Amino acid sequence: MKKLILFVGMLIQFSLILIPHDGCLAQKKPNVIYIYADDLGYAEIGAYGQQKIKTPNLDRMAKEGMKFTDHYTGTPVCAPARAMLMTGKHAGHAYIRGNYELGGFPDSEERGQMPLKEGTFTLGHLMQQAGYKTALVGKWGLGMNGTSGSPLKQGFDYYYGLLDQKQAHSFYPTHLWENDQKDTLDNTYIYVHQTLDPKKATAKDFDRFKGKVYAPEKMTEKALSFIDQNKENPFFLYLPYPLPHVSLQAPDAFVKPYIGKFEEQPYYGQQGYAPNQYPYSTYAAMITFLDAQVGIILKRIKDLGLDENTIIMFSSDNGTTFNGGVNAEYFHSVAGMRGLKTDVYEGGIREPFLARWPGKIKPGSTSNLISAQYDLLATLGELTGQKVANTDGTSFLPTLLGKTKAQVKHPYLYFEFPEKGGQVAIRMGDWKGVRTNVKKDPNSPWQVYHLKTDRNETKDLAASHPDLVAQFQAIVKKEHEDSHAKDWNFL
Numbered sequence: 001m002k003k004l005i006l007f008v009g010m011l012i013q014f015s016l017i018l019i020p021h022d023g024c025l026a027q028k029k030p031n032v033i034y035i036y037a038d039d040l041g042y043a044e045i046g047a048y049g050q051q052k053i054k055t056p057n058l059d060r061m062a063k064e065g066m067k068f069t070d071h072y073t074g075t076p077v078c079a080p081a082r083a084m085l086m087t088g089k090h091a092g093h094a095y096i097r098g099n100y101e102l103g104g105f106p107d108s109e110e111r112g113q114m115p116l117k118e119g120t121f122t123l124g125h126l127m128q129q130a131g132y133k134t135a136l137v138g139k140w141g142l143g144m145n146g147t148s149g150s151p152l153k154q155g156f157d158y159y160y161g162l163l164d165q166k167q168a169h170s171f172y173p174t175h176l177w178e179n180d181q182k183d184t185l186d187n188t189y190i191y192v193h194q195t196l197d198p199k200k201a202t203a204k205d206f207d208r209f210k211g212k213v214y215a216p217e218k219m220t221e222k223a224l225s226f227i228d229q230n231k232e233n234p235f236f237l238y239l240p241y242p243l244p245h246v247s248l249q250a251p252d253a254f255v256k257p258y259i260g261k262f263e264e265q266p267y268y269g270q271q272g273y274a275p276n277q278y279p280y281s282t283y284a285a286m287i288t289f290l291d292a293q294v295g296i297i298l299k300r301i302k303d304l305g306l307d308e309n310t311i312i313m314f315s316s317d318n319g320t321t322f323n324g325g326v327n328a329e330y331f332h333s334v335a336g337m338r339g340l341k342t343d344v345y346e347g348g349i350r351e352p353f354l355a356r357w358p359g360k361i362k363p364g365s366t367s368n369l370i371s372a373q374y375d376l377l378a379t380l381g382e383l384t385g386q387k388v389a390n391t392d393g394t395s396f397l398p399t400l401l402g403k404t405k406a407q408v409k410h411p412y413l414y415f416e417f418p419e420k421g422g423q424v425a426i427r428m429g430d431w432k433g434v435r436t437n438v439k440k441d442p443n444s445p446w447q448v449y450h451l452k453t454d455r456n457e458t459k460d461l462a463a464s465h466p467d468l469v470a471q472f473q474a475i476v477k478k479e480h481e482d483s484h485a486k487d488w489n490f491l
Contacts, residue, residue, distance in 0.1 A: 029234040036240035041320030041333035053284045057295030065356030076348035078368035081317040086122045086453035088377030088391035092479040097488040112164040112398035115149025124155020127236035128385035137223045138240035141165040160222040171249040172211025187211035195269035209274040217260035244286035246324025254285035267325030279325035311357040319348040338457040424467040433472035
């Protein structure tokens with residue numbers, strides 16, 4: 001009997017050695033996929049009320065996960081929004097606060113935007129520290145190859161896509177970039193910023209703005225390859241598609257189902273970007289195409305048996321654009337909210353945000369947590385068991401997991417934007433403060449809105465709330481730090 005007891009004891013000790021130190025196999029580090037749309041408005045997918053554009057995969061993602069109603073970008077244009085997402089900083093502290101363009105549109109002048117500086121700590125670095133393989137596939141906008149902003153120097157083991165936002169103005173570029181090497185595509189160069197004569201334009205003229213290789217298709221192909229190669233180990237995939245940012249370009253197979261459904265006239269390029277014979281149909285097609293890519297990613301994750309160990313998130317960098325043939329009013333793109341891209345009003349900065357993680361995030365749930373994209377660094381830090389210092393963000397992981405009592409809430413969200421005259425905004429509970437035209441008028445008055453009763457910011461209550469104005473002023477004084485770029489200093 002003593003020998004039997006001794007043998008059983010040895011078996012128990014041996015079995016304990018085989019159990020992973022993190023507890024059990026079910027607790028393997030979850031994969032993370034963050035899908036980022038470009039200029040997609042708050043209400044341009046079905047889950048947020050869109051009626052004219054079909055987005056079945058994103059709608060399913062909402063049904064199978066959580067939808068946030070009060071989630072914000074860091075700022076209302078591309079490059080700085082991406083920088084704030086990557087670094088966990090709000091606009092008063094971020095290194096990049098505007099679209100600081102370098103170079104020009106021709107391939108020979110491709111120089112990108114102001115690069116992230118050396119020593120920047122990004123989401124990629126955070127996930128690498130946690131033992132993840134990291135990839136960026138899509139539009140970067142934070143520095144070219146050969147600069148400190150190359151994704152390979154900013155926390156990504158692999159990247160593929162567009163480094164220069166100006167190159168992203170054509171969805172049929174001559175090349176994309178893969179790990180600092182040029183990947184030549186079977187497309188001829190298209191200068192998209194040219195107009196057509198409405199009196200002379202033919203269908204053939206519009207066809208000049210079409211190519212053979214659609215960049216987002218290549219991005220999906222490379223994203224799937226990364227997933228396949230890393231299916232046995234934890235991975236972080238940042239997937240910032242350039243859709244539906246203009247130019248209006250989409251594969252015919254996605255455009256044709258929409259033709260005839262909208263009251264539309266040809267767009268001749270009078271507001272910039274590529275002319276298009278069916279602008280509304282093409283814009284809808286771009287969003288539906290984006291939705292289809294989300295569906296492809298979801299299917300691959302499920303087919304590989306990774307569904308319950310992968311959290312997939314989806315958002316957009318800013319509100320719907322105002323040019324290039326896009327009609328935000330026609331599509332009710334921002335659900336009646338005031339402002340569009342480049343505005344710190346709700347239509348420019350409030351974004352759709354979906355999160356799906358089977359078995360962890362409650363299906364069909366909705367959260368009204370006031371949150372921002374610069375919260376993602378803190379959130380992934382908590383997810384991977386890392387303490388994140390020097391961030392303006394707050395982890396929303398408790399909300400995702402249904403532990404709302406443990407959720408730490410922001411006392412306020414801070415926004416500033418040096419473009420379009422210089423703008424400031426603060427979301428504090430149900431209240432919102434806005435200042436515009438600050439560069440021209442340093443004493444530009446505060447506008448005050450009560451978002452719970454006036455989400456569309458139609459009634460300025462500043463005169464009856466001097467106490468709030470004083471609080472907003474104090475917050476700006478606390479949160480604003482001068483930038484290294486003089487053009488961005490307006491406060």
